[in-house]
Amino acid sequence: MSAVAESGRSRGSDAGGSGRFEELAAYPDHSAELAALVGQDLGLPNLSPLSPHAVNEPMIRHWVEAMGDQNPVYVSDVAAREAGYDRLIAPPTMLQAWIMRGLRASMTLEEARAAGTAQGSGPNDVMMGLLDDEGLTSVVATNCEQHYGRPLVVGDRLVVRSVIESISDPKRTALGTGRFITNRMDYVAVPDADVPAGVPVSPEQVQALFDAGEPVATQRFRILKYLPPDRPLARPPRPRPAITHDNAFWFEGARAHELLIQRCTSCGTLRHPPLPACANCGSLEWDTVEASGRGTLYSYVVVHYPQVAAFEYPLPIGLVELEEGTRVVANLGGAEPDQFVIGMELRAEFVDHGEDLSLPVFVPAGSTSASGEGS
Numbered sequence: 001m002s003a004v005a006e007s008g009r010s011r012g013s014d015a016g017g018s019g020r021f022e023e024l025a026a027y028p029d030h031s032a033e034l035a036a037l038v039g040q041d042l043g044l045p046n047l048s049p050l051s052p053h054a055v056n057e058p059m060i061r062h063w064v065e066a067m068g069d070q071n072p073v074y075v076s077d078v079a080a081r082e083a084g085y086d087r088l089i090a091p092p093t094m095l096q097a098w099i100m101r102g103l104r105a106s107m108t109l110e111e112a113r114a115a116g117t118a119q120g121s122g123p124n125d126v127m128m129g130l131l132d133d134e135g136l137t138s139v140v141a142t143n144c145e146q147h148y149g150r151p152l153v154v155g156d157r158l159v160v161r162s163v164i165e166s167i168s169d170p171k172r173t174a175l176g177t178g179r180f181i182t183n184r185m186d187y188v189a190v191p192d193a194d195v196p197a198g199v200p201v202s203p204e205q206v207q208a209l210f211d212a213g214e215p216v217a218t219q220r221f222r223i224l225k226y227l228p229p230d231r232p233l234a235r236p237p238r239p240r241p242a243i244t245h246d247n248a249f250w251f252e253g254a255r256a257h258e259l260l261i262q263r264c265t266s267c268g269t270l271r272h273p274p275l276p277a278c279a280n281c282g283s284l285e286w287d288t289v290e291a292s293g294r295g296t297l298y299s300y301v302v303v304h305y306p307q308v309a310a311f312e313y314p315l316p317i318g319l320v321e322l323e324e325g326t327r328v329v330a331n332l333g334g335a336e337p338d339q340f341v342i343g344m345e346l347r348a349e350f351v352d353h354g355e356d357l358s359l360p361v362f363v364p365a366g367s368t369s370a371s372g373e374g375s
């Protein structure tokens with residue numbers, strides 16, 4: 001039996017013990033320091049613990065318009081009363097909008113992060129620093145749960161306390177080994193009139209308002225801090241085309257490394273991409289001819305963005321005029337992207353993308369094989 005394997009697998013949940021995952025062995029184990037942070041105030045770098053404004057109709061109206069939410073209880077007292085409320089209510093999912101500091105504060109924070117000066121000494125910064133030190137430098141948000149106690153109404157002023165609710169032991173996930181961190185935000189409401197107006201509100205006053213407030217909502221926000229893979233992830237398979245009754249023949253031909261062109265059997269007109277009827281005579285009858293694969297570059301683009309993980313970039317894509325007369329869109333290969341010139345002579349090769357998909361790639365007529373590029 002293998003003690004090493006057993007300790008790594010079966011005792012993986014024991015983050016602080018001797019059974020740490022082997023991929024974390026090169027890093028320190030801060031389990032004890034992290035456990036001490038659970039329950040502490042998180043601090044909200046981009047959120048305000050006291051909502052800058054009371055719940056108000058203009059913000060609600062902007063929000064529901066931006067979201068396309070047409071429920072009348074958010075904009076009409078009459079509709080709200082018909083639905084059983086005293087007056088119009090704020091959309092529950094707008095919860096976090098009330099405590100956002102705004103665009104300028106967010107941009108300032110982003111700039112500080114980019115400059116590496118955003119780290120402070122609060123519990124959240126300490127926690128993130130410890131996790132980074134454990135090698136868990138990547139982060140992804142995994143889920144957000146909100147529970148609503150009662151609808152927010154105009155005049156509610158929100159006060160929020162956020163705590164580190166839990167920090168999990170290291171887990172193995174599809175992204176990598178890491179810890180799940182759950183932050184909980186408790187929202188209470190106080191009447192706007194209870195908040196000192198026109199003067200800064202001290203942290204002690206905010207705490208007193210929170211203690212006096214009525215609980216209205218809870219939000220849990222969970223992230224995964226994880227060890228980034230030390231090798232690039234395998235390139236995902238090329239997306240599969242949508243095969244239809246009309247185009248199936250073309251992809252079947254490609255799998256046999258044949259470049260097929262649809263031909264109207266009534267008038268002989270060639271057509272591509274595949275269509276059920278002839279644009280020239282309207283006939284539904286057709287067969288195919290196999291193209292020689294020779295053609296010229298009619299037009300092309302070189303795609304840089306947006307990037308899809310299945311492809312290599314820059315990605316040259318050509319509109320190729322086949323010598324038979326039809327045009328076909330396909331990847332270009334066998335040369336650097338800047339070497340393609342409109343009018344240049346090309347020939348088709350086929351690249352297999354697994355057993356179920358082969359596609360033509362057009363290469364300069366005089367080039368050697370481009371097979372295996374997979375682009």
Ligand SMILES: [Zn+2]
Binds near residue numbers: 280
């Ligand atoms: Zn026809």
